[in-house]
Amino acid sequence: MRLALVSIVLVLLSACATAAHPNATVQRLYVIDCGENHVNDLSRWTSPADAGKPFVFSDNCYLIKHGKDWMLWDSGYPDALALLPHGQTSPNGLITAYRKKPLVDSLREIGLTPADITVFAMSHSHPDHAGNANLFVASTVYMQTAEYDAVFGSQPQRYGFNPAYLAKLRYAKVRKLHGDHDVFGDGSVVIKSTPGHTPGHQSLFVRLPKTGPVLLSGDMVHLKSNWDARRAPAINYNAEETLRSMRQMDAFMQATGAKLWINHDPEQSATLPKAPQFFE
Numbered sequence: 001m002r003l004a005l006v007s008i009v010l011v012l013l014s015a016c017a018t019a020a021h022p023n024a025t026v027q028r029l030y031v032i033d034c035g036e037n038h039v040n041d042l043s044r045w046t047s048p049a050d051a052g053k054p055f056v057f058s059d060n061c062y063l064i065k066h067g068k069d070w071m072l073w074d075s076g077y078p079d080a081l082a083l084l085p086h087g088q089t090s091p092n093g094l095i096t097a098y099r100k101k102p103l104v105d106s107l108r109e110i111g112l113t114p115a116d117i118t119v120f121a122m123s124h125s126h127p128d129h130a131g132n133a134n135l136f137v138a139s140t141v142y143m144q145t146a147e148y149d150a151v152f153g154s155q156p157q158r159y160g161f162n163p164a165y166l167a168k169l170r171y172a173k174v175r176k177l178h179g180d181h182d183v184f185g186d187g188s189v190v191i192k193s194t195p196g197h198t199p200g201h202q203s204l205f206v207r208l209p210k211t212g213p214v215l216l217s218g219d220m221v222h223l224k225s226n227w228d229a230r231r232a233p234a235i236n237y238n239a240e241e242t243l244r245s246m247r248q249m250d251a252f253m254q255a256t257g258a259k260l261w262i263n264h265d266p267e268q269s270a271t272l273p274k275a276p277q278f279f280e
């Protein structure tokens with residue numbers, strides 16, 4: 001009897017908690033194909049067992065509709081790459097970058113131009129995420145201060161950045177962050193600070209009405225196998241920091257019930273319908 005009473009009180013309490021903190025959501029989310037990374041030695045991202053093994057990483061951008069706002073998360077490889085059918089190989093020969101369709105074409109299919117993107121943020125500033133950043137100079141841009149300082153500091157190459165891809169952001173409305181940030185103030189989209197791959201790397205929590213909460217990994221982790229093994233690639237700016245970010249996001253996902261969408265994991269990416277289809 002007493003047990004029954006206790007459980008009724010608990011149910012009432014949790015109902016109150018829900019009413020006080022409504023689970024606000026965005027309206028929809030599009031996954032946009034933003035290129036491919038073809039590599040000739042997967043071991044640099046995984047373990048020595050994969051030495052000399054070729055691999056193709058997916059590369060996505062994500063477009064989010066929140067009320068009257070459109071938010072773009074990552075911008076993929078530069079649109080100019082779509083003109084090169086054989087892609088572009090990095091000077092060290094390790095990566096060949098491909099882009100099938102320009103980002104502006106994918107946006108146009110949804111009825112948008114870059115000027116309609118009111119909020120722009122990137123997981124980090126490597127060319128496969130920041131390639132079209134200069135298109136979003138009219139948006140409000142969210143960057144971690146550590147990332148901004150590394151891109152526009154004296155040694156951007158040290159972090160694998162090409163500042164030319166982000167040069168126009170110097171003149172944009174950049175909101176510099178020192179950690180997590182609730183983008184629309186209702187908890188539906190939260191930038192999570194996940195340093196390690198780069199100094200100011202960040203991931204994105206998005207709450208969807210039907211799909212539920214998801215965490216967009218950025219390059220906090222490149223593959224599900226790395227997530228399962230809690231493995232950080234040797235190429236990262238700081239492997240220890242990456243592992244700490246992974247542990248924090250594991251706890252965060254357990255607390256929120258969020259699913260992890262790993263940007264570069266080709267197997268998982270193939271299961272996600274691409275724009276103009278969308279998730280609700």
Ligand SMILES: [Zn+2]
Pocket residue numbers: 126128129219264
């Ligand atoms: Zn990447």
